[in-house]
Amino acid sequence: MPEQPPSLSERLGDVRSSPVRDILKLTQRAEVISFAGGLPAPELFPAEMVAGAYATALSPTSVAGALQYSTTEGDPQLRELLARRLAGRGLASHADEILVTTGSQQALGLVASVLLDPGDAVLVESPSYLAALQSFTFAGARLVAAPCDEDGLDPEALPALIAEHAPKFLYVIPTFQNPTGRTLSRARRRRLAQIAAEHGLWIVEDDPYGELRYDGQPLEPVAAHAEARDRTVTVSSLSKVLAPGMRQGFLRAPEALLGALTVAKQAADLHTSTVDQHAARICLQTGTLDAHIDVICAEYRRRRDALLDGLGHALAGGSTFNRPDGGMFVWARLPEGWDAGALLRTALRHDVAFVPGAPFYATDPDPRTLRLSFTTHAPAEIVEGLRRLRRAVEVGIDG
Ligand SMILES: Cc1ncc(COP(=O)(O)O)c(C=O)c1O
Incomplete structure (x- = not known):
């Protein structure tokens, strides 16, 4: 047998x-x-813009680069454009701080693999994005629900949870949250940044929806607050504004985490598809996006x-x-x-x-x-x- x-x-x-x-x-x-x-x-x-971008990426003068292996960090010009986009949202960023990822889902998995050991606690909004919860659970995390009201996460509830569970990080979707559509006010973002600094917490802020705004004024990311800048990984994506099939995500991380995140990405997939990065870069460069x-x-x-x-x-x-x-x-x-x-x-x-x-x-x-x-x-x-x-x-x- x-x-x-x-x-x-x-x-x-x-x-x-x-x-x-x-x-x-x-x-x-x-x-x-x-x-x-x-x-x-x-x-x-x-479709026309994307088809044009791929045609340009695959034209005789560009095709060799577009079909070749590339660096783990991502296409330098794309990183520059993504850094400028984050700066436009109020988070001053440099291309060197950006890691291009295969969808923002990969960014969440990379954060989990770099920060979590089995049994570690992660604070998550209640309710939160299901595939993030799965990704953290897959890394062995113990999920701790942080209370939320109609205005999203309540930062004042965090100190007690931090004292009780010693979480590695807080995962938060501050703008037009999935699943609730809720948005964290500027005052709550500031409090969150202060509390994370006072209690020694990493923040992972996930923002794939912020550019889909129909009313009101944009709010700065949590990382834009001075206390949070060096303790926050900001994750975002072109999936909701361009096309999810292109799998173009990115993160901005503080220096203390970026190297480890890059090594984790190298182990996961070497780099995000070169041709897709080039097409995304062309869409961003031409301003048509x-x-x-x-x-x-x-x-x-x-x-x-x-x-x-x-x-x-x-x-x-x-x-x-x-x-x-x-x-x-x-x-x-x-x-x-x-x-x-x-x-x-x-x-x-x-x-x-x-x-x-x-x-x-x-x-x-x-x-x-x-x-x-x-x-x-x-x-x-x-x-x-x-x-x-x-x-x-x-x-x-x-x-
Ligand atoms: C909050 C949130 N984060 C991340 C993702 C993953 O998006 P993608 O991997 O396409 O960038 C989604 C997709 O629905 C989402 O809602």
Whole structure:
């Protein structure tokens, strides 16, 4: 009899397959109007701009560089452009501080592999981005939920949690958070920076959505506050503003971490695809990306408004939901006695979908919460989706 090969690693045992992915599979029937996925609108992809950028990258004078191995840190000109982008958001940055990553998801994995030993605590917002929670769990982390209110993370709750759990870092999505769409005020960002400095904490701030702003004024990243600058890894991405398929993410890290992050990236994939980096660089250089961001922001704003205009009528009376100034998500809470997972099962029978909020909580899930994404469908489809959701809710009310 042939012997069985050895078992899988023990840490895999703690990592659940993403329940959100399982739900998304159910929503993929063509007839479903889905508020579930956090996907950019495919019909708004800047296909011509991207095709032109790849054609330039692969033209006879550039092709050899575009198809060759490259440095782990990333294309120097792209790093320069990304540093300038961060500076434009209020975080003065130098190209040498930037590491280009294969999506910002890789940046989160690199931070985990550089900072975490099995059993280490990580503070996360409650609720938070599921794939980040998975990545930290995969590195053996113990997730500690930090309390949040309608305005996001409450910095004043942190000192007690730090004293009790001695976490390695805090993971925070300060602007148009996934899943809640919440944004941390300037005052809270400042307090967070002060508390991290007072208590010796690393901060990992993840900001893929900040440039999708439809109302109000941009807020500086947490790392822009002097106390946080040398203790914060700022992670961002071109996925939501250009195209996620290009897998262009980046991080800005303080000197004390950057070397280790670069070595971890080298071990992971040597470097991010050269040709994709060159195409992204060309999109940024020509300035057409900024014009494109204006176009998608105008359309996403219409879609957000369509969802917000009809949501109050679609959900059961007594439900609450927020009104984010940007991003992709609205966060809602059903009245006492309702369960978002049960409502989803009924909703799917009416060809409409959303994501229940429970899987986004590291601990103590709130079964009444749900996340609705407004970017994937045009306003008329959103109106129809809400009509179907209302019918599903009426079934729920009738029992
Ligand atoms: C908060 C957050 N961080 C990171 C990511 C990963 O994005 P990407 O790897 O495409 O840059 C996402 C994607 O949805 C996200 O919502």
